[in-house]
Amino acid sequence: xxxxxxxxxxxxxxxxxxxxxxxxxxxxxxxxxxxxxxxxxxxxxxxxxxxxxxxxxxxxxxxxxxxxxxxxxxxxxxxxxxxxxxxxxxxxxxxxxxxxxxxxxxxxxxxxxxxxxxxxxxxxxxxxxxxxxxxxxxxxxxxxxxxxxxxxxxxxxxxxxxxxxxxxxxxxxxxxxxxxxxxxxxxxxxxxxxxxxxxxxxxxxxxxxxxxxxxxxxxxxxxxxxxxxxxxxxxxxxxxxxxxxxxxxxxxxxxxxxxxxxxxxxxxxxxxxxxxxxxxxxxxxxxxxxxxxxxxxxxxxxxxxxxxxxxxxxxxxxxxxxxxxxxxxxxxxxxxxxxxxxxxxxxxxxxxxxxxxxxxxxxxxxxxxxxxxxxxxxxxxxxxxxxxxxxxxxxxxxxxxxxxxxxxxxxxxxxxxxxxxxxxxxxxxxxxxxxxxxxxxxxxxxxxxxxxxxxxxxxx
Numbered sequence: 001x002x003x004x005x006x007x008x009x010x011x012x013x014x015x016x017x018x019x020x021x022x023x024x025x026x027x028x029x030x031x032x033x034x035x036x037x038x039x040x041x042x043x044x045x046x047x048x049x050x051x052x053x054x055x056x057x058x059x060x061x062x063x064x065x066x067x068x069x070x071x072x073x074x075x076x077x078x079x080x081x082x083x084x085x086x087x088x089x090x091x092x093x094x095x096x097x098x099x100x101x102x103x104x105x106x107x108x109x110x111x112x113x114x115x116x117x118x119x120x121x122x123x124x125x126x127x128x129x130x131x132x133x134x135x136x137x138x139x140x141x142x143x144x145x146x147x148x149x150x151x152x153x154x155x156x157x158x159x160x161x162x163x164x165x166x167x168x169x170x171x172x173x174x175x176x177x178x179x180x181x182x183x184x185x186x187x188x189x190x191x192x193x194x195x196x197x198x199x200x201x202x203x204x205x206x207x208x209x210x211x212x213x214x215x216x217x218x219x220x221x222x223x224x225x226x227x228x229x230x231x232x233x234x235x236x237x238x239x240x241x242x243x244x245x246x247x248x249x250x251x252x253x254x255x256x257x258x259x260x261x262x263x264x265x266x267x268x269x270x271x272x273x274x275x276x277x278x279x280x281x282x283x284x285x286x287x288x289x290x291x292x293x294x295x296x297x298x299x300x301x302x303x304x305x306x307x308x309x310x311x312x313x314x315x316x317x318x319x320x321x322x323x324x325x326x327x328x329x330x331x332x333x334x335x336x337x338x339x340x341x342x343x344x345x346x347x348x349x350x351x352x353x354x355x356x357x358x359x360x361x362x363x364x365x366x367x368x369x370x371x372x373x374x375x376x377x378x379x380x381x382x383x384x385x386x387x388x389x390x391x392x393x394x395x396x397x398x399x400x401x402x403x404x405x406x407x408x409x410x411x412x413x414x415x416x417x418x419x420x421x422x423x424x425x426x427x428x429x430x431x432x433x434x435x436x437x438x439x440x441x442x443x444x445x446x447x448x449x450x451x452x453x454x455x456x457x458x459x460x
Contacts, residue, residue, distance in 0.1 A: 015330040024332055028308045030170040034161075034177035035300030041181045041188075041213075043293045043358075045206045048192050050358045054286050055133070056203050057359070059140035061289025062130050065272050066119075067147050068265045071154065075261065077107050078155070078162035079310070080254030083396055084246075085166030085232065086311045087460070090318025098235040101163040101225070103246040108155045116151035123148060130273050133282065139203045146207035153214040160221035166311055169231035172224055176217045184213035249460050256398035260389075260405045267409035271431070274417050278428040280367060287368035290358045294347055295375045298340055302383030305336035306390025313394025322456040329391035329450065333384060340383040344376045367428060374432040381443030388450040396460035400449045408442035 042064075050057045081104035088096035127140040157180065161173035188209030194200025201208065225234045275284045309332045316325035347354065355368035389401040416437050420430025449455075 015327060016334050017327050017331050020328060020331050021335060024308060024312075024328070024335060027168070027170050027311070028304050028332075030174035031165065031307050032301050032304035034170075034174040035304050036297060037174075037177050037181045039293065039296040039300055041184050041210075042296065044185050045188055045209075046290065046293055046358055048189060049203060049206060052192075052202060054282065054359070054361060054364070055135045056139055057289060058133070058282050058285050059127070059136045059138075060143060060203060060206070061285055061292070062127055062136065062272065063140040063143045063147075064289075065130070065265070065269050066126050066144060068268070071158075075155070075158055075162075075258065077104050077111065077250060077254045077258070078159040079257040079393060079398075080104065080250035080252070081159060082162040082166040082307070082310055083253050083314050083393055083460070084250055085163050086168075086314025086394060087318035089167050089231070090315035092319075094233060095235060095238060097163075097167060097232055099238040099243070099246055100250065101159075101232060102234060102238050102240045103243055104159050104163065104250055105156060106240045106242060107247055107250065108159050109152055112152040112155045116148050119151070120145055120148040130269065130276060136282075142204045143207045146204055146211060150207075150211035150214060153211065153218045157214050157218040157221060160218065160225065162307075163225075164230065164232055165307055166314065167231035168311060168315065170308070172230055176221050176224075179220060180213040180217035182213070183216050184209045187212050252460060253393065253396045253398055256402040257393060260398070260402045263402070263405045264409055267413055270414055271417060271434075274414075274421060274431050275428065278421065278431065280363065280428055283361070283363045284367055284428045286359065286361070287355070287364045287371055290355050290364070291368045291371040291375060293358075294354050294372060295379070298343055298347070298375070298379045299382065299386075301343060302336055302340055302379070302386040303390075305332050305339075305383070306386040306393075308332060309387055309390035310394040313391045315394075317395055317456070325391075325394065326453065326456065329388075329394075332391070333387045333447070333450070336383050336387040337380050340380050344379055347372050347376050370429060371432050374435050378436045378439035381439040384443040385439075385446040388446040391450055392446075392455050395455040395458045397455040397458040401446055404442055404445040404449070407445065408438045412441050413438035 046057065046060065049060050081100055084100035084104075085097045088094070088100060123144040124141055126144060127137040157176070161176060164170070164172050186209070188206045190196055190198040191201045191205025191208050192203070193205075199205075224230050225232060227233075272285065272288065275288050276282075278284050280287075309329055312328040312332065313325040316322070316328060351369040351372040352365060354372065355365045359365065385401075385404070389398075392398065392401060413434050417431045417434035420426050420433055421428065422430075424430060426433070
């Protein structure tokens, strides 16, 4: 069970309070480690797939751009549940927390079936929209199909983690991620190459390994929630039956967050299309796929702080302590940006080494190194945006981050990438520079909104 929240006193009214650092890092570290483990799975899979050749690497890189869109859309409900659970725990109401969690699971299961089947039907037409290489499409399509079959397990697994995090328990989701990731790596390795009597499925084997890992974590997660031994318990007097009042509040928070993710990843798809249109084409796409894995290490750190910001802000607002919510929000923001800058240094100093882990193609390495440099400059701004968005989400104020994503990703990123890359002739390097420009815009807008403080009076 969660401990009573500390209320704001005269000595803790300053906006940035580094005495909270240990508590914040203690809650953030398991979230970040869980995210990095998932990133490591992606990197190991890319390493193994890279052994199959550049075409296979490019196929998975493009396929994952589509999987991120669906993943983000389905996670919107999880974000709404995280806020609802956090505010219920802050108000010391386990029953409301249980009701919100069960309603989130019901909504996610229904939506994941619909979205998963719809995406499965469309999968043969998706990869060709981003590449004209028939070999890439032939390898990427079955990877997508297997992924879409496992969408219900993927979304429920993430929802379980979000609900526990909203209740202040970030360690249990970490262990669930560890179990899932271990299964994904082992089964992916066996199924990609056909070792120990398993079928040799190549690229598809990586997708099947991911499906098996998520299934296992989902089943274990439900066992944890029903055991009554964790910060969140699914109570027998709450129901999975659809409840419009609870569902509406979850969706009010989650839908804008989901649309924000869809806009972000949709912009990413067009961005990849621009990369594929560059003079380097497949080489540039492969470099982007590799650089993206390194980028995820930094990005997931920012998202981890955003998750913790949602939990702390939500809990303090649930306890009717807006000053405490603001203090935690600002402190998490400062700590997250400093941490991001520190973690970025190895990516600058050892950029060539990181890229060469996945490929020995010199053209891919040289292009990927420049991408890493641009990414390192951009990430602190995106980290600030993600952390501030997490604080706003803790209050249920999710519309402003949606608007800022639309502005930065679609009205800045894509036009700038096209103009610099093709109109001015900087090609792939102009496309990389667009990453820095849009990140600066999105960070500035989101932090400014959080600083205004209107979110403290927001009602879900």
